[in-house]
Amino acid sequence: MLHEFIVAQREVIIERTRARVEKRAWPSVSVDELDYGVPLFLTQLSETLRRESTPSPFPEREIDGDAGRHGAEMLSRGYSVAQVVQDYGDICQVITEMALETGSLMTSEEFQTLNRCLDVAIAGAVTEHARVTRQTHQAEEIERLGHTAHEARDFLSTAFLAFHSLKRGNVAINGSTGAMLGRSLMALRDLIDRTLSEVRLVANVSRIVRMPVAPFMDEIAATGLLHAEYRDIRFTVEPIAQDLTVDADPQLLGSAVMNVLHNGFKNTPKGGTVTLRAFASRNDLCLEVEDQCGGIPEEKGDLFKTFGDRRGRDRSGLGMGLSIARKAIRAHGGDISIRNRAGHGCVFSICVPLTAAPLPAAV
Numbered sequence: 001m002l003h004e005f006i007v008a009q010r011e012v013i014i015e016r017t018r019a020r021v022e023k024r025a026w027p028s029v030s031v032d033e034l035d036y037g038v039p040l041f042l043t044q045l046s047e048t049l050r051r052e053s054t055p056s057p058f059p060e061r062e063i064d065g066d067a068g069r070h071g072a073e074m075l076s077r078g079y080s081v082a083q084v085v086q087d088y089g090d091i092c093q094v095i096t097e098m099a100l101e102t103g104s105l106m107t108s109e110e111f112q113t114l115n116r117c118l119d120v121a122i123a124g125a126v127t128e129h130a131r132v133t134r135q136t137h138q139a140e141e142i143e144r145l146g147h148t149a150h151e152a153r154d155f156l157s158t159a160f161l162a163f164h165s166l167k168r169g170n171v172a173i174n175g176s177t178g179a180m181l182g183r184s185l186m187a188l189r190d191l192i193d194r195t196l197s198e199v200r201l202v203a204n205v206s207r208i209v210r211m212p213v214a215p216f217m218d219e220i221a222a223t224g225l226l227h228a229e230y231r232d233i234r235f236t237v238e239p240i241a242q243d244l245t246v247d248a249d250p251q252l253l254g255s256a257v258m259n260v261l262h263n264g265f266k267n268t269p270k271g272g273t274v275t276l277r278a279f280a281s282r283n284d285l286c287l288e289v290e291d292q293c294g295g296i297p298e299e300k301g302d303l304f305k306t307f308g309d310r311r312g313r314d315r316s317g318l319g320m321g322l323s324i325a326r327k328a329i330r331a332h333g334g335d336i337s338i339r340n341r342a343g344h345g346c347v348f349s350i351c352v353p354l355t356a357a358p359l360p361a362a363v
Contacts, residue, residue, distance in 0.1 A: 002099065002110040003049035009098060010042055016098070017091045024086065038091055045095075045117050049110055085122050092118045151191055159184035183230045190262060193255050198324050206249040206331065210355055213244035213285060217278055220254060224261050224276060232270040238277040245355045246285050248332055253352070256328040257287055259321035260336070260348045264291035268345070280354060284334070287350040295342040303338065325350075 006013065017038060092114060099106050106114075162181035171177045200206065221237045228235035246253075264274040272292035279286055296303070304326045326336050334352035341347065 001049070002104070002106050002114070003046040005099060005102075005104045006042060006046040006049070006095065010039075013042065013091065013094055013098065014038060017087075017094045020090050020094060021087065024090075038087060041088065041091060041117075045114070048117055049113055085126065088118055088122050152188060155184045155188040155191065159188070179230055182226070186226060186230065190258065193251075194259060194321060194324055196251070196255075198327075200249075200252060206252060208247050208249055210245055210247050211250060212242075213246060213278055214240050214242050216250065216254070217276070217287075220257050220261070221276065223258060224265075224274075227262065227265050228274065231265050231268075233265055233268055234271075234273040236273060236275045238275065240278045241280065244278070244280055244285055246352055247355050248352060252328040253332065256325040256336075257289075257350065259325040260289045260350065263321055264289050264293070264346075264348070267291060267293035281351065283354055284351040285354050287352075289348045289350075290345060291348075292345040295344060296338070296340045296346060304336065 095114070096106075098104075159181055162177050162184065165171055165177050166173055166181065217237070217240050221235075224235050224237075227233075261274065261276065268274055268291045274292070275288075275290040277288045277290075279288075304322045322336075329336050329350055329352060332352045334350065337349045337351075339347040339349065
């Protein structure tokens with residue numbers, strides 16, 4: 001009977017399935033992928049086939065529950081749902097092939113049971129995988145909202161304290177208290193701008209217009225100068241060609257550039273320099289932000305990852321600015337890259353397509 005065949009050929013089935021998976025082009029294969037789930041599924045399968053011929057069939061919910069736990073475990077180990085589904089399919093295919101090769105008889109009832117077990121196991125794993133993924137996303141969203149609200153409250157509290165001190169007339173507006181008020185208000189504005197950009201990206205809302213680059217960069221530079229002033233950093237803007245134009249959403253593109261600039265300001269020590277430049281490179285507009293952060297250690301992870309590791313001592317924020325910036329730039333058909341200058345700093349390059357045709361001449 002088929003269940004006896006599976007018990008007898010258990011190790012061979014696992015090895016042949018492993019060999020089959022290793023040759024798979026997609027989805028990607030993990031080294032220990034078959035160490036989990038497949039032995040359990042084989043045990044379930046053989047026991048189901050055995051008990052199908054008895055007065056007490058194997059409860060379907062037991063396969064469903066174990067498959068669900070398998071799906072959750074695979075997700076926790078970084079496997080995709082496609083890998084889980086493919087593994088189940090591969091092992092059933094190997095069983096069928098080996099049964100035919102060895103001449104083992106498979107009744108129509110056993111074949112139906114085999115397919116039913118596969119269907120239930122896949123459904124259970126996928127359902128649990130989706131549930132855990134949804135919970136993870138919800139937890140991340142709650143954390144993000146909580147941190148955003150906490151940041152906003154801190155900025156507002158600092159601004160109020162500075163405002164009351166200035167209102168009493170005990171300190172001058174152009175002193176340290178005034179600078180603290182300015183920094184808090186600018187940080188709050190950046191937080192709101194970043195949040196609005198994220199909302200628009202999630203909602204896939206953009207307002208693409210054709211815009212000249214030079215005036216756009218002038219606005220970015222004006223805001224950047226204020227940031228640099230409050231952080232005691234030298235900010236330079238290199239000359240920009242007046243004929244460059246892009247088709248872009250001004251708010252999203254501006255937010256992306258400011259997020260990269262703000263990242264440079266945060267990680268450049270006092271007295272250092274942050275440089276902004278824009279130039280044409282073939283068919284792209286390249287915007288570069290060069291800082292003096294000292295370079296990125298090799299052990300740092302993906303700086304563009306949400307909640308990612310941040311480089312310097314300023315640990316404010318969620319590490320989301322660069323993540324949002326990359327999403328905004330990719331929404332424009334471009335991308336962001338980093339050139340690490342060990343011991344000196346970093347150059348962040350934003351590239352988006354230039355317009356195919358120049359702006360019409362003014363009448």
